[in-house]
Amino acid sequence: MLDTRLYHHLVTWLGQWPIRQALQIVGSEKRLRPGWDGAVRPVAGLGTPDGVLMSVPPDKVDTVRALADLPLPDLLDKLPGAVDHDGWRAFEAVFRWTTDPAPLPDAGEWIPAVDPVVPKWLRPFGAEVLVARDDDGGYLAGVGIKRHDPYGNELSVGTEPAARGRGLARRLVAQAARRVLDEGAVPTYLHDPANLASGKVATAAGFPDLGWVAYGVFGPEGP
Known part of the structure; x- marks a missing residue:
């Protein structure tokens, strides 16, 4: 159901x-x-x-x-x-999509999107974004929430090249998914079919591939 x-x-x-x-x-x-x-x-x-x-x-x-x-x-x-x-x-x-994120440990903290440490790509998400930092407070990885409506919110994740391979993305996605669920919505996750790394992150965070495909059209700025 x-x-x-x-x-x-x-x-x-x-x-x-x-x-x-x-x-x-x-x-x-x-x-x-x-x-x-x-x-x-x-x-x-x-x-x-x-x-x-x-x-x-x-x-x-x-x-x-x-x-x-x-x-x-x-x-x-x-x-x-x-x-x-x-x-x-x-x-x-x-x-x-998921209603049962993987029970991975938290990897970041929620901070205002306008915080100076937040990278440019993450700022348009507004409100708070989820960020993992290094020991010096520098940005390593982050998740933004696309708040489509009160019922479904889409997660978007990005990791700095030097910080990849540590499992940060999957932990952040699972952490963000728990917040979306706590707020009463269902978390969704979209990725290019050719982006196998993003697919692995989603699976590890508890977002199974059920064979569903999203479609749309986009201009020069991207989807």
Whole structure:
């Protein structure tokens, strides 16, 4: 049975759930509104063994449905143009979630995102971020929370090259997942299918790969 928090997150994030056909195109006003970081994301999709649900702006539903007979790779190739974002690219990411993070020891502390030790990539997450430091107080690794809605929050982790191989990322991700759960939401984790290191971190932190895939389109700044 799907976790209630995850169900509500998917309904809120995509505009509809569950998937009821092999390829389901739905319109959602969410595709027109700023997301967790203020950016508008015109496509959000999720594939499971039951099929694929693609959420697009309401006025683009018919245009995207006209592509529904194409093989999925071809549909994804045409998707940016179908939602009036020529020059953007479609992406696929492994979508993971958990309600039972690995019982790993904490590895960091929660500090304000504006703290001088927080690296540039971690600052847009706002509020507090989770940071592991060295003995001199320097940044080693960190996790930010993408607060999509009250039901589902996505974790993003980064580790300095010199600090890799110590198990910091998996411990930080598990620690952050426990906080998200304590706050009443379900933690999610997305990564490029080719990023095997990120996949190993997710698995070790208690985020299994269930064969779910997230979809979207992004511009030059990335997803």
